[in-house]
Amino acid sequence: MRLFIAIWTLGFVGLITADRAPASDPGIDWCRVPENLVRADSPLPRVAEAIEKNQPIKIVVLGTMSSTGMGAGVTAAFRSYPERLREELNRRYSHMPVTLVNLAQRGWTAVDMAAAIEAKVIPLKPTVVIWQTGSVEAVRGLDVNLMGEAIGAGIVKLREGHSDVILIEPQYNPRAAAMINFEPYAEYMQRIADSWDVILFNRHDIMKYWVEEGIAKFDDPSRALQRLNADQVHDCLGQLLADIVERAARRAPGAAGETSPR
Amino acid sequence: MSSTAAAGPNPALLTTAGKPPRDYRLDFFRGLALFFIFVDHIPNNVASWVTVRNFGLSDATEIFIFISGYSAMLAYGISMERKGFLFASAQVLRRCWQIYIAHVFLVTLFIGHVIYVGQRYNNPMFADEMGLSAFVAEPHTALMQALLLKFKPVNLDVLPLYVVLLAIFPAILWSLKHRPVMTLAGSAAVYAFANYFNVNLPGYPDGVWFFNPFAWQFLFVIGAFLCRVRDFRPSKRLPVGPSAAFAAVYLLFSLFLVASWSNPTLAAMVPRGLAKVIYPIDKTNLDLLRLFHFLCLAYLVVIAVRIDAPFLRWPVSKPVILCGQHSLQIFCLGALLSFLGHFFLTEFNSTWIAQISVSATGIVVMILFAGLLTWYRKQEAAARTAAPRTSST
Numbered sequence: 001m002r003l004f005i006a007i008w009t010l011g012f013v014g015l016i017t018a019d020r021a022p023a024s025d026p027g028i029d030w031c032r033v034p035e036n037l038v039r040a041d042s043p044l045p046r047v048a049e050a051i052e053k054n055q056p057i058k059i060v061v062l063g064t065m066s067s068t069g070m071g072a073g074v075t076a077a078f079r080s081y082p083e084r085l086r087e088e089l090n091r092r093y094s095h096m097p098v099t100l101v102n103l104a105q106r107g108w109t110a111v112d113m114a115a116a117i118e119a120k121v122i123p124l125k126p127t128v129v130i131w132q133t134g135s136v137e138a139v140r141g142l143d144v145n146l147m148g149e150a151i152g153a154g155i156v157k158l159r160e161g162h163s164d165v166i167l168i169e170p171q172y173n174p175r176a177a178a179m180i181n182f183e184p185y186a187e188y189m190q191r192i193a194d195s196w197d198v199i200l201f202n203r204h205d206i207m208k209y210w211v212e213e214g215i216a217k218f219d220d221p222s223r224a225l226q227r228l229n230a231d232q233v234h235d236c237l238g239q240l241l242a243d244i245v246e247r248a249a250r251r252a253p254g255a256a257g258e259t260s261p262r
Numbered sequence: 263m264s265s266t267a268a269a270g271p272n273p274a275l276l277t278t279a280g281k282p283p284r285d286y287r288l289d290f291f292r293g294l295a296l297f298f299i300f301v302d303h304i305p306n307n308v309a310s311w312v313t314v315r316n317f318g319l320s321d322a323t324e325i326f327i328f329i330s331g332y333s334a335m336l337a338y339g340i341s342m343e344r345k346g347f348l349f350a351s352a353q354v355l356r357r358c359w360q361i362y363i364a365h366v367f368l369v370t371l372f373i374g375h376v377i378y379v380g381q382r383y384n385n386p387m388f389a390d391e392m393g394l395s396a397f398v399a400e401p402h403t404a405l406m407q408a409l410l411l412k413f414k415p416v417n418l419d420v421l422p423l424y425v426v427l428l429a430i431f432p433a434i435l436w437s438l439k440h441r442p443v444m445t446l447a448g449s450a451a452v453y454a455f456a457n458y459f460n461v462n463l464p465g466y467p468d469g470v471w472f473f474n475p476f477a478w479q480f481l482f483v484i485g486a487f488l489c490r491v492r493d494f495r496p497s498k499r500l501p502v503g504p505s506a507a508f509a510a511v512y513l514l515f516s517l518f519l520v521a522s523w524s525n526p527t528l529a530a531m532v533p534r535g536l537a538k539v540i541y542p543i544d545k546t547n548l549d550l551l552r553l554f555h556f557l558c559l560a561y562l563v564v565i566a567v568r569i570d571a572p573f574l575r576w577p578v579s580k581p582v583i584l585c586g587q588h589s590l591q592i593f594c595l596g597a598l599l600s601f602l603g604h605f606f607l608t609e610f611n612s613t614w615i616a617q618i619s620v621s622a623t624g625i626v627v628m629i630l631f632a633g634l635l636t637w638y639r640k641q642e643a644a645a646r647t648a649a650p651r652t653s654s655t
Contacts, residue, residue: 008623039526065389073387106389135390141414141469145460148542174608175379176391177305178601179372181416184472184545190523191542197534208306212612219383230387 030215031236037206038240040248042197044164046127048249056097059086060124060163062113063104063132066171071106073230082130084238085245092246101126109136110147114154122161128245129158132168132203134185144188151189155196166244167193167200172207173218199248201241207233286574286583287567288336292329293586296596298322300628301621303417303600304607308614309621318516319543320556323420327478328560330424330589331485338435339490351432357590358428362411364594365421369408371601372415373401407466414465418597419472424590426463426475427482434483438490446487453480457547470546477548481556497564506565509558516555584632591635592628599624 050057061067061082069077077083086100101124103116110133121129131154137147151167158165169186176182186204193200210216216233220226298313299322315321334354342350380392407413411422437445455461456476463471488496519540522528543549573579585592603620610616 036526041526041530066387071386071389073385073389137469139391140467141465141472143460143462143470144542144546145544171388171391173385173388173391174306174612175383176388178604178608179376179379179416180391181472183305187523188542191537194529194532195534195537195541212306218385218387223386226385226387230385233387 060126067104088242289586293582300596331482335489
């Protein structure tokens with residue numbers, strides 16, 4: 001019994017003192033994540049159409065603090081993921097302009113955003129709407145069902161307004177995960193995305209992967225380092241989103257209808 | 263380890279004259295559910311891959327609430343027959359008060375933790391997430407809301423549900439005794455009403471209860487009802503062959519659905535039309551598909567595992583049964599341990615070896631504590647029976 005306890009204690013001391021994940025090598029591709037985290041299961045018919053006909057692409061962002069420019073904790077607004085996505089698409093489709101309107105606001109819930117679609121989003125005639133939500137709901141413990149209904153209604157409105165939609169999950173941070181239960185909200189969003197045939201960008205799982213691999217760190221005490229880390233994360237998020245857009249657009253070449261390739 | 267070895271299914275402890283033998287299946291499966299809940303409540307824990315939630319639509323919460331309903335009826339039903347309704351109600355409310363105190367203790371700990379994290383790891387990248395610190399920035403409000411059971415931090419939602427269920431249990435007890443079928447029907451009506459109109463209790467800072475008591479009471483009452491009518495052998499009333507086959511098919515279907523959530527190839531096989539009808543499968547209001555999954559699972563377990571199943575007497579089952587016998591204390595301990603476990607994982611080491619070690623350690627601590635409780639209860643009982651003798655001599 002005593003031996004057992006001794007071994008157990010030693011084991012834990014070992015776990016505490018064991019080396020943390022090794023520092024990331026500058027030579028590797030920081031953004032890389034497993035394939036299943038960047039799936040493009042649903043088509044983006046409007047984007048595909050725009051690419052085919054060389055029409056401009058207009059991105060409108062709905063979201064919370066983490067989707068705003070400076071509010072997202074980056075060193076400059078142009079380093080936030082919506083801006084990085086725009087730049088990346090501009091680079092890949094250099095023959096047509098890609099523009100961005102960022103409507104993200106601190107504290108916005110899915111219900112707030114769905115209510116704003118009619119008046120604020122539709123008149124902009126976006127090609128694709130990046131809709132990040134679920135964060136405020138999880139923090140405030142709001143009803144997941146209300147969130148789901150709002151997202152569903154919003155998707156319908158956006159489709160009627162001839163826009164594609166990409167949903168984005170809440171962020172991941174191990175310390176926040178100890179206090180807030182994001183999983184049910186993220187999971188619910190996945191179910192909604194499945195049933196509406198909409199792409200869900202798995203930001204939560206992607207960030208979790210980076211943390212677990214030691215690629216991203218969120219607990220540096222220095223504010224400057226925090227912002228540099230945020231730049232890195234947002235840069236990768238923007239690139240991965242661009243990958244998804246490109247793949248989804250290729251998936252349904254010119255197919256503007258609602259038919260799913262499944 | 264002598265304390266754990268002494269307890270468990272020991273025939274000498276079991277029966278006083280005329281009383282049916284204790285149903286160790288209840289203790290065993292409840293103990294298992296407690297382990298699962300503990301493991302599931304540590305976020306990002308590889309050990310949680312073995313728990314029921316990854317194999318079907320319902321999870322350990324359903325097992326826990328159902329068995330709690332069943333055994334509440336068992337214990338307090340007997341108490342009501344022997345000592346009357348008033349005494350049984352007093353016993354229920356005493357238990358209710360104990361859980362309430364345990365909940366307040368855990369919430370206090372949690373508030374301290376949130377304040378610590380908010381001050382130590384203030385990163386502007388997580389302005390949304392750190393919104394929670396703002397809510398507990400006024401601890402007096404947060405504490406007050408916790409006392410009102412409105413402020414229920416992450417993973418501390420089951421205890422408030424349990425408090426509410428026990429608070430209304432005297433009424434259920436009385437009603438089940440006199441009108442069992444009517445009680446079940448009434449409970450089903452409340453469940454349907456809550457689901458249809460989305461009626462729930464308010465939460466703090468806003469929102470609603472994660473486990474809607476108006477919905478979850480149904481499962482608790484189903485458990486209590488099945489205990490009340492256990493002499494009629496409800497599970498034997500269904501034609502075993504077709505029912506079991508149907509339940510098995512439904513369980514397989516659920517397994518497929520759950521597997522499709524983490525496997526894109528399988529996900530592509532779920533027809534859109536079906537997805538639209540069944541999703542989202544909601545936990546807050548205890549979606550009918552979840553409830554049905556649990557009932558199918560319970561049915562298959564009841565016909566497969568008889569009351570005298572040999573594995574219940576195996577030495578490995580003993581610790582599980584012990585934990586199931588002290589379910590409330592072990593549940594509260596599990597909540598505390600999952601909190602500490604996650605703290606360890608985020609602050610020190612989060613490798614999968616650490617995740618498994620933390621899970622295993624937590625379970626060992628739960629078992630040791632259950633053993634201690636059994637030992638204490640036995641000593642107490644011995645002292646009580648010894649006391650009159652010493653006074654008379």
